[in-house]
Amino acid sequence: MSARTNIFGEPLSHPQAELADCYDRLAAVLRDQADELAPYERRGAIKALAVLWHVCDGMDLDPPQVYDLGA
Numbered sequence: 001m002s003a004r005t006n007i008f009g010e011p012l013s014h015p016q017a018e019l020a021d022c023y024d025r026l027a028a029v030l031r032d033q034a035d036e037l038a039p040y041e042r043r044g045a046i047k048a049l050a051v052l053w054h055v056c057d058g059m060d061l062d063p064p065q066v067y068d069l070g071a
Helices: 014-036 039-058
Strands: none
Touching: 014 039
């Protein structure tokens, strides 16, 4: 895994990078495979993505808006 940094160029700790990776992976699932999820799975994933968005925003990662994914 390459070193991730926030918008100020500060490196993320390993746990912070893991959380950012979770956000990226969940967003990719919702973007690319949401139609394969049951409705309750999709709703839960959208809620989790919204929470992870706030985590990433708090780490100054400037995550993109995810309204197109339902969040």
